[in-house]
Amino acid sequence: MPTGPTLGAEQLAALGAGFTGELVEPGASGYDTVRRVHNGMIDRRPALIARCRNATDVAAAVKFARASGLEISVRGGGHNVAGRAVIDDALMVDLSLLKGIYVDPDARTARAQGGVLWASSTARPTRTASPSPAARSPRRASPG
Numbered sequence: 001m002p003t004g005p006t007l008g009a010e011q012l013a014a015l016g017a018g019f020t021g022e023l024v025e026p027g028a029s030g031y032d033t034v035r036r037v038h039n040g041m042i043d044r045r046p047a048l049i050a051r052c053r054n055a056t057d058v059a060a061a062v063k064f065a066r067a068s069g070l071e072i073s074v075r076g077g078g079h080n081v082a083g084r085a086v087i088d089d090a091l092m093v094d095l096s097l098l099k100g101i102y103v104d105p106d107a108r109t110a111r112a113q114g115g116v117l118w119a120s121s122t123a124r125p126t127r128t129a130s131p132s133p134a135a136r137s138p139r140r141a142s143p144g
């Protein structure tokens with residue numbers, strides 16, 4: 001089992017200060033659930049999981065990984081069969097909480113954030129008359 005790099009408490013605290021999502025370290029409750037992907041044969045242990053709530057969180061996580069020398073994996077729906085969403089000892093940028101769907105009826109286009117699955121995009125279409133909170137803010141752009 002990989003032991004992983006030791007993340008500095010100061011570095012983690014600095015990341016946590018501006019982070020609106022959730023930071024999940026090995027040993028924390030939920031770690032084993034969040035690192036799991038669709039392919040149950042994949043059993044990898046990231047050094048840290050950054051569960052992002054917006055694009056600012058994503059940027060902060062990437063900067064943290066760069067400063068800490070951590071490899072980055074990106075998790076969207078977690079359905080990549082090879083399990084590329086999760087790497088041992090890396091920082092997982094987890095987009096699964098990002099469920100915003102932005103519909104432009106005039107252009108007949110839709111944009112979905114990185115955590116949207118087909119099931120939710122077809123079962124719960126966003127109506128422009130009652131946009132999601134994320135859709136009201138143009139700054140909360142879709143990272144996916």
Ligand SMILES: Cc1cc2nc3c(=O)[nH]c(=O)nc-3n(C[C@H](O)[C@H](O)[C@H](O)COP(=O)(O)OP(=O)(O)OC[C@H]3O[C@@H](n4cnc5c(N)ncnc54)[C@H](O)[C@@H]3O)c2cc1C
Nearest residue numbers: 037038072073074075076077078079080081083084085114
């Ligand atoms: C049962 C099943 C059925 C499926 N059916 C279909 C289907 O009908 N049609 C279809 O098109 N596909 C299908 N797929 C394939 C799957 O939907 C695709 O692989 C999809 O693109 C996965 O997206 P995701 O967001 O779940 O990726 P995740 O599993 O979350 O993976 C993240 C992605 O990001 C990439 N990534 C990770 N780290 C980095 C990094 N640092 N830099 C850049 N990229 C990175 C990975 O390579 C990976 O592609 C199916 C898969 C399964 C398991």
